[in-house]
Amino acid sequence: MSTEALARLAEERVDHRFKGLPPDADDLTVGELTAQRRNLFTDGFATPVLALSAERLEHNLRLMETYATRHGLAFAPHGKTSMAPQLFHRQLEHGAWGITLAMPHQVRVARAFGISRIFLANELVDPAALRWVAAELAADPSFRFICYVDSVRGVQLMDAALEGAARPVDVVVELGAGEGARTGVRTEAECLAVADAVAATDTLRLVGVAGYEGEVPQADPERVRAWLTRLVALAVDLDKAGKFARTEEIVVSAGGSAWFDSVAEVFAGIPELSLPVLKLLRSGAYVSHDDGHYRRITPFNRVPEEGALEPAFRLWSQVVSRPSPGQAFVNAGKRDAAHDLDLPSAQVVRRDGVERPATGIEVTRLSDQHAWLSTAPGAELEVGDWVGLGLSHPCTSFDKWPLIPVAEADGTVVDYVRTFF
Template sequence: MNIHDLDTPALLIDVNVLDRNLRKMAQYCNDHRLALRPHIKTHKMPEIARLQLQQGAAGITVAKLGEAEVMADAGIEDILIVYPLWGEKKWARLVDLASRVRVTVAVDSLAVAAGISQAAKTAGTEIGIRAEFDTGFRRCGWPIAASSMDEIQKIIALPGLRWDGILVYPGHIMGNQTIREQDIEREDETMDALFELLGSASIPYPVVSGGNTPAAFASHRFHGLTEIRPGTYVFNDRNTVDAESAEFANCALAVLVTVVSTSVSQRAIIDSGSKTLSADPLLSGDRLGYGYVLGHPEFKLEDLSEEHGHLTIPSGSKINIGDRLRVIPNHACTCINLHDRVFVVEGEHVVDEWKVAARGKVA
């Protein structure tokens, strides 16, 4: 099938760019002796998870238990859940998952750890635990303080749990290269303080897991890291490009769209709005717009309705109803979660079709 045979909007993955992205990250981690445990929240597809494992990933990372169940059903055997799991129903699902695959969970409270411990003990299984610390993103994680060490020691003593080490998420390290240089220095100071506290409390930390996509290729500069969990690197997106962490040539994901209206002066409407591209704002660069039109930097995707993308067209530019364009979304992760399937392309040819199997698995 040719790309031109597809109805639009259609989500495309360039298989050659995807392969280059996977190989580049795998090689980097190998060169710097870092374990790679990619976050599958970006792609949500077992097909890509398998490719990552074939390239040497130590396992995968997921956000939600539902994503973990999809991946386990597909044969993925080593899964880290980086989300605080609360409640009897989730703990029951977690121990069922642990009976099938090696599973580890990030925790940032004694209450969650105790609930998981009781469920694991009752089921006669073991669940890995990593303590999450907040290094500046202020989302989840224990504060880096002596009081936190007391809770960690209590968790290590709980039955049914396997102590694996610690975990951080430097989601606050975004910006551009210059800003990240400063942020990494501050992050290292914070990590050094954490290591000192852990050492003083005689708490072992065989695994130190961190990393994100914008700073992924500087991960060797983060003090103490043994593992990284980037996600967006598989596709890249406009955020990644504007953060100076990739180029548009490294973007494997694009939405194929059609121009459906040119009635308004210096405006063209495409058949993809917030329900196709997602309405996530740009978090880097000039922070303007909702995507990048490949091959037409002069076209600005300035606004989105639910089903309409609003392109501003410079005077004198030629654009017609029926023209097809490719749009790089601001945020690949939220964009892909809006689609049931993706079309895998090589050049102008559609070579495969993959189901977004973990789409909508929010529980």
Template sequence: MNEATPLTSSSVLPQKGTPLAIPCKLLGDVPLPAAVIHEAPLAHNLAWMQRFAEAHGARLAPHGKTTMAPALFRRQLEAGAWGITLATASQCRAAFVHGVRRLLMANQLVGEANMGIVAELIEGGADYYCVVDSVENVGQLGPFFAARGLELQVLIELGVTGGRCGCRDAIQVEALVAAIAEQPALRLVGVEGYEGMIAGGDEVAAVRAYGERLVDTVRALHASGVLACEAPIVTASGSKWFDLIAEAFDEAELREHYTPVLRPGCYVVHDHKLYAGAMADVKARHPHLEGELQPALEVFAHVQSLPEPGLAIIALGKRDIGHEPDLPLPLRLYPLASQPEAGMVPADVTAWHTTHIMDQHVFLAIPQDTPIAVGDVIAFGTSHPCLTFDKWRQLLLVDDTLTVKEALATYF
């Protein structure tokens, strides 16, 4: 093992889950709880989704809000990603400072302070895009960027009734096109959407129809001559329906004359329930699809108390792990205290279940005859990884032996 690199000094107060040095052993050398990313499934997921996008003639711009971890952005770009998607101007700034040059902000840019951040990014060389869905916003953006002597690349967002943002119909799109044409500082370069708000009824059919609407709209705009680029962008796709959007984008004409962009974010670490179920649905729709995404994110914590038979209290809480839409999922027990002779051999505890979570405690229902002791360690899985990442200032990259190889800083 290489000589360990110290991570802290007497003048810096370390964040939770920070090892004193790297490399080190997760079990024993790291103050738990700690959020962990497993190296092998991470590498698998990066390669799998990149191959999937390319197989459908699409570019990949992973949604960075999931992790806000520049070290993961770098890995995604090195794997072949076209750019990184972000949700806010501040997130774009964090990504740009850490080397990301193509920034797709899948959100409206509102407020002069946020516009100022973006102006500085463009002046610094960023290839930046945002979305618009109202004449009012266009009227705010145009004069601001004109006064700075800058051009802003915008995409029209298409929404769904009862959903989030976006134009609901063709009349709104036409009004928006006309408003953009009156602002010399704005360049209309394509169409954007998000299918994740579609729910109820035949969701698969509705998502497919929405994908077709995106494609039809960008084609119509291109044919009318209002788009200010040779290869207009058409982009959508969260982490649930990415296969259906990829199908809509997978046409010879789009491959040759447009820039189809997929934007899933959670795929990078996947999860143990919500998106695991979505992946099963993808496999069911495409039985010949090779391989699948693998869960890479876990949170490790100590057994803190065994106050009564059938109940274990774990030193883990809402401030450490996501708990929506599902409570933390126990995966493995490392019997460091109860069976030290067992070494690091974990026991499968997926049959156990979390009953309650508080700020710093998880209530875990366990079999009454379970060989478990205070000080043992349990690895928990998550459902919807976004809500775990934002609770940590760094996550630990570990190999198959649970050796910590890198601390991945986050910038929320």
């Protein structure tokens, strides 16, 4: 199914739905356009256009594969960052155990493209979605699905929706990251009550514990490690209480993109339990990385000997107005650039095939379709110049572009990544 579904992506017709692509490519299939190996800068692409670096994308995939292997971690990268089935499969090719997702409709996308192991890092109490999951499990014995639970009431709702299901749904108790954090059980006593509620059903099977350390209030290495230590202790206590009697392995899972070094450190100390332990890391933003939020907080900054991720996105825009010596406007705005955490950064200026650093040029504001640039005295910038922008927070970059060119360093476009948000 996955091969056929991915092949169908190449058969999709290029048209007005896909911004930035060459207008003269209309009615070509994506596969036909890919085969032409057009150049991003000289072969008809229109600004603004978002591009992924082919080399940096491959570097990031390889780096996290080796990182997980080195630290004895299974890896289920969070797919909600990209929602790109082609990238899901590349992550699996680079050793990923499966794919993490956040919402039922994302699970449907992943299943449509043949993903056989899915970790839903969220509670799931919607009856229609649960019945769909049950049908998928019944139809495909190889399908592995795990989701959070964090309340007795949630367990009851799941049990009612899944009545008569052929296979139980695997669940992990989500330990909350602290008072005032997001979802998750707040106390160990409540965790035990949730585990007991699961054990009282035939429709659910408790397979482990999980959570998200990125929600630890006032997160720092000490607080994050303390919460991760609680998570491991919870797994140990539930195992001693016999709560994993119906499973073959115990899942202990955490790991966003800011603290996976702490996850690796604490998980290395998980003691021997009654069953094999699946130490499941879920970091996802690495695949494209970024030029803002994650570049500042990546664990590789704290442990540089482990390697370094590389920002793989660049948003190419064009100067459309230069109304004063200190001001310019390019044709990319909120509809095109991630802006929920940081503004884009001006990196390079391109004119007549020559690139130079965007010295003295700063993005100060975004409108819907424009970025406001402040230009220092002597900054060389003219109407018609292309400005390459670095982006912050990949989670809100992919969702603005349904078809993204993947370009080599010289601008040759070698692939197109289809997203589904």
